[in-house]
Amino acid sequence: MAPKVLVSDKLSETAVQIFRDRGIDVDFMPELGKDKEKLAELIGQYDGLAIRSATKVTDKLLERATNLKVVGRAGIGVDNVDREAASKKGVIVMNTPFGNMITTAEHAIAMMFAVARQLPEASSSTHAGKWEKSKFMGVELTGKTLGVIGAGNIGGIVCDRARGLRMKVVAYDPFLSQEKADKMGVEKVALDDLLKRADFITLHVPLTDQTKNILSREALEKTKKGVRIINCARGGLVDEQAVADLLQSGHIAGAAFDVFAVEPATENPLFGLPNVVCTPHLGASTTEAQENVALQVAEQMSDYLLTGAVQNALNMPSVTAEEAKVMGPWIKLADHLGAFIGQMTDEPVKEITILYDGVAAEMNLEALNCAAIAGILKASNPDVNMVSAPVIAKDRGMKLATTSQEQTGVFEGYIKVTVKTDTRERSIAGTVFSDGKPRFIQIKGINIDAEIGQHMIYTTNEDVPGIIGTLGATFGKHGINIANFTLGRKAAKGEAIALLYVDDVVPPAVLAELKETGLFQQVKPLEFAAQ
Numbered sequence: 001m002a003p004k005v006l007v008s009d010k011l012s013e014t015a016v017q018i019f020r021d022r023g024i025d026v027d028f029m030p031e032l033g034k035d036k037e038k039l040a041e042l043i044g045q046y047d048g049l050a051i052r053s054a055t056k057v058t059d060k061l062l063e064r065a066t067n068l069k070v071v072g073r074a075g076i077g078v079d080n081v082d083r084e085a086a087s088k089k090g091v092i093v094m095n096t097p098f099g100n101m102i103t104t105a106e107h108a109i110a111m112m113f114a115v116a117r118q119l120p121e122a123s124s125s126t127h128a129g130k131w132e133k134s135k136f137m138g139v140e141l142t143g144k145t146l147g148v149i150g151a152g153n154i155g156g157i158v159c160d161r162a163r164g165l166r167m168k169v170v171a172y173d174p175f176l177s178q179e180k181a182d183k184m185g186v187e188k189v190a191l192d193d194l195l196k197r198a199d200f201i202t203l204h205v206p207l208t209d210q211t212k213n214i215l216s217r218e219a220l221e222k223t224k225k226g227v228r229i230i231n232c233a234r235g236g237l238v239d240e241q242a243v244a245d246l247l248q249s250g251h252i253a254g255a256a257f258d259v260f261a262v263e264p265a266t267e268n269p270l271f272g273l274p275n276v277v278c279t280p281h282l283g284a285s286t287t288e289a290q291e292n293v294a295l296q297v298a299e300q301m302s303d304y305l306l307t308g309a310v311q312n313a314l315n316m317p318s319v320t321a322e323e324a325k326v327m328g329p330w331i332k333l334a335d336h337l338g339a340f341i342g343q344m345t346d347e348p349v350k351e352i353t354i355l356y357d358g359v360a361a362e363m364n365l366e367a368l369n370c371a372a373i374a375g376i377l378k379a380s381n382p383d384v385n386m387v388s389a390p391v392i393a394k395d396r397g398m399k400l401a402t403t404s405q406e407q408t409g410v411f412e413g414y415i416k417v418t419v420k421t422d423t424r425e426r427s428i429a430g431t432v433f434s435d436g437k438p439r440f441i442q443i444k445g446i447n448i449d450a451e452i453g454q455h456m457i458y459t460t461n462e463d464v465p466g467i468i469g470t471l472g473a474t475f476g477k478h479g480i481n482i483a484n485f486t487l488g489r490k491a492a493k494g495e496a497i498a499l500l501y502v503d504d505v506v507p508p509a510v511l512a513e514l515k516e517t518g519l520f521q522q523v524k525p526l527e528f529a530a531q
Contacts, residue, residue, distance in 0.1 A: 003069075003305040004045060008033035009052035011074055015294035022302040024048075040064045048072065048301050051080070059085035070094060070304050072297040075284060077234075078314060087315040090388040094300050094313050097153060099293035100284035105157035107283045108202050108232040109165075111256035114277045115228050116141055116200075118254070121275065139199075139253075142166045147198025149214065150233070151176045151186065155204030159186050170194050173205075195222040200230065207234040217242035225251055232258040232283045235265075244269035247276065258283050310367075316387050317366035327363055330415070331371045331386075333430045333438035336452050336528050337417040338375020340428050340440070343526050344458070347421035349376060351399045355429075358413030361404035369402060372417050414441060440486075446497055448488035452528055453501030459514070460522040463489045463496040470517055471498065478510050 002025045007016055010030040019026035027046075032039050033055030043049065043065045050072045051057065057071055062085050070092040071081055078095050086093050114120060117138035125132050146162045148155050151171040159169050169186040172194045181188040191214075194201070201223070205211045215229070215238040229252060231238050240261060246252040247270075254275035260268055263281060270276045284293070303309040308328070309321040319327065334354075354372055356365060367386070374389035384392060393400070407413065416429035429442040430452075440450040443458075461467055468487070475482055481503040489496035506525055514523045 003047040004067075005048035005050060005301060005305070006032070006042070006046040007050045008039060008055045009050070009074070010054075011050060011052070011294040011298070012291055014291070015050075015074075015298040018295060018298035019050075019302060022306060024302055024305060036061070043068065048305055050074065050297055050301060053077070053080055055080065057081040057086065062086060062089045062091065065089070065091070070301055072096075072301040074099075074290075074293040074297040076100060083315055084391070086387075087391045088388050090383065090385040092304065092310065092313050092316050092387050094297065094304075094311065096293040096296040096300070097312055099296045100286075100289035101153050101157055103286045103289035104232060104283040105154050105161065105204075106286075107258060107279075108154075108158050108204070108230055109161050111230050111232060111258065111277055111279070112141065112146075112200055112202065112228070115230065115254040115256040115275060118275050120277050141200075144168070144199040145170060145197050147172070147194040147201040148186070149173070149191070149194070149201065149203045150205035150211075151181075151184065152204065154233075155202075156184060158202060158204060159184055167200075170197060191219070192222060195219055196224060198224065198227060200228045202230040203233045203237050205233055205237065207236050212236055213239055215239060215243075217245075220246055220252070223252070226253045228252070228254040228256070230256045232256075235259040235261040235263060241269045244273060247273050315391075317364060317370060319364055319367050323364055323367075327367065329432040329436045329438055330360060330363060330368060332529070333432055334368045334371035334415055334417075335375040336438055336440075337415060337428050337430050338372040339378060339528055340375075340443075340458075340526065341417055341419050341426055342376040342379030344524065345376075345379075345419060345421060345426060347423060348396065349398055349419045349421060351401070351420040352376065352393075353401045353403070353418040353420075355416040355418075356402065356404045356413070357409070357416070358405075358407035358411065360413035360415050360431075361406070362413075365402060365404070368415065369400065372415070373398075373400070376417075376419065411441065416442070440499065443488070443497055443499070444495075446488040446490055446495070448486050448497070448499065450486040450499045451484045451501055453483055454528055455502050455505050456526040456528065457498075457500040457502060457506055457511075458522070458524045458526055459498045459500075459520050461496055461498070461520045463491075463493050464519070467496070467498065467519060470514070470519055471500065474510065474514055475500075475502070475506075478507070480504060480506055480510065 002023055004025045005019050007028045016028045040061055047067055048070045052074050059082050068091050073095045076095055076097045081093050083093050118136045122136040145168045148159055148171045151173040162169050163185050170189045171186045172191045176188055217239050220242050243255050256277040258279045259281055300311045307321050308324040310316050310319045370386040370389055373393050374384050374386050377384040377389055411431045414429050414431040418427040430438055430440045432438050438452055482500055484501035486499045511523050
């Protein structure tokens, strides 16, 4: 059955056609996002939801979205999506951060020109029949120092364009390496240094706890007299009242804002002040950008629903289509390893340690971590998936540690998962054979070679004669077919284990019969996702 997607905001017909061309059943209802009640009534039948900014994906809507797997936002901002609620629900939230990069960067450059030459006020004056040529004395950009806060995707384009205008560019970005700064032709500086030197300051960072109010009153008072501030990134990055006060005092020469702390901005301390250019969040508002993000979100959602590829997700590691093909068996293995431990552990897990060896260590470890954690948690919450697992694990106070190493044994690679509770430690390792099938290769330090089936029985016992016969005879008597039988022991007459892959669920009475023989310390039924 084909995945079903709802488009509840205004996306282009070309984007909608992408879903159809990929074999996805799509309903295009561009006005539905404004009708909360009707949207909530219909959302339960869809696997995917494609939106812009009109649709509000709240926790209440997500409660009704019983089949929803992915929300795709055509654009970079996801303020209209409750990401925490989506993560707990196991719903991937994607955006399209690259479709409007050039448009937003160009808008910042345009705003910089506008405030440098007072273009909006000069235009209004001229339209009014005045000829106030001497009133609008501007400044050149050539030779001026541009301070860029955030030199990532959009900020990087601004740096490139500014260098083309023969500006000197200094950049503050904790994630910018010196090597990258050298390639970009910018000077990497500390924030205080940028504030003291810049003639123009432009911001290109997301709004986070670390960046909120990054240009505070205190920071703005450190700037060079005559500085001009441009914000086309996010409202809340700049203290707008402080900018207004410093404009009126003459310390700041001009400001250009496309975004505001409160939007829609119907009133603001900056409104009505001289040499302040304000636009209504137009950074991504070009024909090209709107089309690009719509096409991009349609492709991303289609890829995920059809192949499992994850791109530009905000609550899940990205996995390319190529990675998904190679990693599929390893993700399944990580899930099975976690599921084994989760079903064997009846105490709260305190720590999870995952060792990646050989080829496994070269893969997307974030995705593998998510799969292993999900496997562990499914024993107590079957609705957990790779999206919700890290959030739930964090809520439960579980600590995660990972280690990678080069190939150390006979296998090209393997994964070993170890968990600690208050009273014990438990571990299991597995690999993927050339046929693409996951196998368990070690339990409790005992080497084995066990095929993984949907229904399995795990036993522990002393290494004594009669174990195989007892298991075979008991299951045979009750008509239970054994598909695969694996034994392992630490040493002769020492601790031993058995792992049986059976065709059907073993009734509790049969398990009780095995325990009554006195041969087994433990007889545990296990269930794994179907292969």
